[in-house]
Amino acid sequence: MLKSSFKLSKFVLLICLMNFLFFHYPFFKYIFSNVDYTSFSGALLCFSMLILVVLANYFFFYLLFFVSKIIGKFFTILFFLINSIAVYFINSYSVIIDESMIGNILNTNFDESSSFFSFKLIIYLVCFGILPSIFIFKAKIEKITLKKFLINSGINLGLILLIVVANASNVLWIDKNSKVVGGLAMPWSYAVNTPLYYIHQAKKNQKEILLPDAKITNNEKSVVVLVIGESARSENFSLYGYSKNTNPLLSQTENVFSFNATSCATYTTAGVKCILEHENTSDLYEILPNYLNRNDVEVIWRTTNWGEPPVHIQNYKKREDLFVNCKGVGCDYDEVLLNGLKDEILNAKKNKILIVLHTSTSHGPTYSKKYPPEFEVFKPVCNSVEVANCSQNELINAYDNTIIYTDYILYNVIETLKEFPEYKSSMIYVSDHGESLGEKNLYMHGVPMSLAPKQQYEIPFIVWVSDGSKELKKNNALTQNHVFHSVLNFLSVDSPIYKEEMNIYK
Incomplete structure (x- = not known):
């Protein structure tokens, strides 16, 4: 008692x-x-x-x-x-x-x-x-x-x-x-x-610091699709030497290049911020979509995710907005980001276009629920929210299937861009951070950078360019900040804060 x-x-x-x-x-x-x-x-x-x-x-x-x-x-x-x-x-x-x-x-x-x-x-x-x-x-x-x-x-x-x-x-x-x-x-x-x-x-968030004004130097039609990945680690992409074929489509696509890259952080908000800013800083500077939108580039944002800094553009669509006119099983997954993508380019009023697709495909712990059934290539898979109770083989199989689905989405982005030969076009895919899958008894992400294993910060940086548009530099080791300056270069945007050494294109 x-x-x-x-x-x-x-x-x-x-x-x-x-x-x-x-x-x-x-x-x-x-x-x-x-x-x-x-x-x-x-x-x-x-x-x-x-x-x-x-x-x-x-x-x-x-x-x-x-x-x-x-x-x-x-x-x-x-x-x-x-x-x-x-x-x-x-x-x-x-x-x-x-x-x-x-x-x-x-x-x-x-x-x-x-x-x-x-x-x-x-x-x-x-x-x-x-x-x-x-x-x-x-x-x-x-x-x-x-x-x-x-x-x-x-x-x-x-x-x-x-x-x-x-x-x-x-x-x-x-x-x-x-x-x-x-x-x-x-x-x-x-x-x-x-x-x-x-x-x-x-x-x-007191107030974002505006960047100096920029100007567009030519009238050529150009479009960049920036795909922001979620929890994708380069270690599990066959484009980076992974033994399992997780990139069956991209590996057969011409003009696709993969580069070694690292993230600024191991969690979404900091990773996405770094992708969109001109340099890695704790300050809130004007991010890429806001900056280009203010400087006469047509900017489109489509997301099934969250965690980006404040985006100040008119054409901003979340999952529920994209789902309205979407048909098929893929609409319940990240394929919904592709719904109406072709029409966005057709209806563009400006010659320079940036489209951002913010995905959520590889976010845990329920990896097996992030892709349609037909993409479950590797089996058996972990179906439990308690990933530590699954075998590492089951967990990795489920995760690898999300990479196969990512490969499919990126391939379809490229195929859509190919339908516009009048545009110089490029797709850039970069993840917000990596992911742990049981190595050293760690799961998912968010470990401080000073302690994080490489699986949480070594990320894919994959680029496709259309024929006759631009060639790429050798680019041995990239960071997320390379995105900002590379997009400016491809869209012919001249800015005082542009850094040529941070540009991936020749």
Whole structure:
């Protein structure tokens, strides 16, 4: 039987121990995997981090409950519920709840978020979130005097200070690993990084910085289709030497070139921003579609995805807009982006056209739901949202089928452009970031760049050019920023910020 009432210090200690036991396995797994705990300094660090987690949470919750039992219970229950969900994703997908991951969570649409739903998630929520919350809600807590609060708090802070001083020799390790350690500590990972995300977003989105005016240097009809991929890693494209034939159509198409490239980040919002900006920066400069639209280029944006910076053009269409007049099974997938594409070019009022297709084809965890049944070439496939429960072969098969479907979409873009011989045309395909498929026990993407495996940042950069339009440079290693300057070059847009060394065309 539970006690009818608790002293505040004992209740808060119990809450902290529950928080420690339920939600900090990934935290200490990381520390013990990256520290030589057989040495004195390593053992001291491991022990100190264990005590520090309890003490830091104790001070916070003790203060919260002293100020108000109602406020204390509200936030403690809220933290336990969120912690249970956060730890599910950490354990299932090896994510780190840092500032960039908070951005991913807050910007994820309903279709994507619903794809993560699983019975295992419900178990985590009930066992680690709801049941402890019922106990917290019903618990009776005795009042304490201000004097006792100050004494206990002083002892707590003194112990924290002592531990910090004792680990002076481990400062370099703590500094180097602070982003990951902070991203695994509950509830601090999201409690700190969420307001940081909003602060930084407010600074970024104050007002986009306009680029200098540009001018079009000729009247030749030119069109570029920029296809922004989602979670595509070059390692699984046969154009890059992959053993399985994931590019059966593009490999047989003339004037198709593939280049080694890396992304600026491992998550969508930063990756797409980098593709569309003239240089990699934390500032919000005028992005490519806005810039060209302002400088007399016809710009068309079609998307089944999300996460791009603000796009200020008239012809902006989402999945639901494209779906209206679409027919066939492909309309439920990224083929909907091709619906009416030919008419967009036919109805263009200007000689220079940029069309952006923002796809979602290879986004996990439900890779097998991202392509029509006829593209399930590699079998068996993983059909579970809990990708760690599938064999790596099943997971890779499902992912490879999304690449085959991407190959089909890109081939059809090229075939559409071939129907306009009066235009000089080019297609550029570049992914926002890569993807982990179980290597080193990592899944999907979003690991900080300083720690990310190559699978999360080595991306495909595939280019097609029409006969008689332009040739390509050798281009050994490209970045996402090459897109901006290359599109300017192909469309004959002269700008003061244009960089020839960032242009892929001769």
